[in-house]
Each structure stands twice: as structure tokens, then as C-alpha cells.
Amino acid sequence: KAGVTQTPRYLIKTRGQQVTLSCSPISGHRSVSWYQQTPGQGLQFLFEYFSETQRNKGNFPGRFSGRQFSNSRSEMNVSTLELGDSALYLCASSSLTGTGAEQFFGPGTRLTVL
């Protein structure tokens, strides 16, 4: 089974621009979560989607948004980029079946805002 894939792997943008990141979950997984990872704050939860519905959202401004498609693929968008948005953005998928239901992480997208 293919793992979680994320595109692009690296991205450089300037302040004020917007960016869209993509995530393809493991086949059969319907839950997709997004996280922001920075050296100072660690892994912080952005939002979780299940069957095209956002079920939960972390404490991030409205500039951060996302969506999920019928095939479970997900995108997240960040508008009006700020320097502080530079981070590793990780996507994780889960089957939510059985015990454990661990999340499997993709390799991440490294976003640099100049």
C-alpha cells in the first residue's frame, strides 16, 4: 500500500502571497489531519477532515483553510503569507477502524516565506 504523499515537498513564497498544499492519504483512509511543525512550537494541529467535512479546527487564524475531496484527497490553503508561516506542514491519515487507529504521516511540505 502506498503511503501518504504530499506535494510539493519544498516551496518558497514571499510575504502576502498565498499557497496551496496537497495531500493524498493512504488508500481507504477517510480521516485526514494537517499539522504545522516549527522548532519553537512543535507539532500543532491545524484541522481534521472526514468524509469531506471539517470536524475540528485548531487555534490558527482564518488565513489557514482546507478542504477534502470525495476521494479523500485534501488540500490546505494559506492566504496572505507571513514570515511566521515558515514551517513544515505535515498531513496524516487514519482509517479510524479497530484499536489504535494511528495516524500515518506524509513526508511534509517545507514552506519558506521570504
Add this chain to the structure above:
Amino acid sequence: GQNIDQPTEMTATEGAIVQINCTYQTSGFNGLFWYQQHAGEAPTFLSYNVLDGLEEKGRFSSFLSRSKGYSYLLLKELQMKDSASYLCAVLRGGGSYQLTFGKGTKLSVIP
């Protein structure tokens, strides 16, 4: 609110045993995960505890006490490749899947 604490850094010797502690205070609890993350890579799943007690998986074991809001990850027979960050994460219940992570413990294994 959610609060998860773990030591920032630890150092241990190859072949030794190390215990990484995690304490948590969360609103809602549906299990605790440990993940390993090597520098520049994505986190990988190590263990999941939802009931009190010890779960053993090869060289790695994880313990949970829900009444104390406490967990630990035990690594035996340390190897150099175990040098990584170890992340404690609590799964909130209530119908949505939300993991809250601690800031991670950077473990350095020395010869």
C-alpha cells in the same frame, strides 16, 4: 485546555535503557500515542495506550496511568539509530480525531 509536558532533551549510552516521561492534562481523553521522528523526516508510530498498564513491543514499551495523567516510553538496548525526537500525543475523544502533541524529547545516544 490541553497541556502535555515532556523533557526537552535526554542523553543515554548505547546499550543502556532510557525512560522518557510524559504528563498531560487534557479535556477529553481517548488514548495516548508515542511517535518517533528522525531529523528531517516525518513522525512514525511507535505505540498506543488507551488502558492503564504496560504495552511491550520489542525493545520499546509504553506505560499509561490515566488517573495520574502520566505515560512513559521505555527504550531498551539502545542503538545509535534510536537518536531521534520522541513525541507524546494525546487523542481527544468526542467524535473527532484530534491529536495534541507535546513538544518532543530529543534523545541523543552516545557510544
